Amino acid sequence: MPEVWIRLNTADRRRNWWWTGWLTLVCAGTTVAVSLVEPEEDHxxxxxxxxxxxxxxxxxxxxxxxxxxxxxxxxxAFRTFFSRRRLPWVEIVRVERRSHTARSSEWWDIRVVLVGGRALAVPGAFTSRRYDRDFERKLALIEDYLCRAAAGQEAKPRSTLRH
Known part of the structure; x- marks a missing residue:
C-alpha cells in the first residue's frame, strides 16, 4: 500500500484561519467590554x-x-505542532465518525478506537459541512487501510502455523 497523507486542503485551512480571526475579535471585544465596565484595579x-x-x-x-x-x-503516524505519534494497525480496533454539537454549530471528526477503548482524533480529518465529500473520502481511505492491514495480519498466522 502506498503512503498517503490526510490533511486539510487549502480552502479548509483558510476557513480555519477565519475562525481563528473571529475568535480573536470575540476575545478582544470581551476584554474591551469588561475593561470599560469593571473597576480600574480589576482590569x-x-x-x-x-x-x-x-x-x-x-x-x-x-x-x-x-x-x-x-x-x-x-x-x-499523527503529526501536529506539538506531538508525533505512531499507531500500528494492530492497536486500532475501529474507525468512527463522531459528531459534536454546540449551541449554533455542528462538526464531525474521525476517531480511531484503540484496543484499550481509548479514542483518538485523527489530525487533518474534521469538517463542519454536513455532506463533505473530502471528509467522507478520508474516512473511507482510513477504513480501507485498516481492512487491508487486518486481512494481511490474519493471513500471516495461518501461514506460520504450518510446520
Missing amino acids: WWWAGGCAIVWLAAVVYTINRGYGRTLLTAQGM
Missing part, C-alpha cells in the same frame, strides 16, 4: 484571563488546522 485580571483563554484557543485551532496523518502499510 488586569480580566485582560489576563481573556488573553490566556484566547491563547489556548488560538493554539488549539492552529494545531488542529495544520495537523496531518500519514497512512502506511504498518500503521498511522
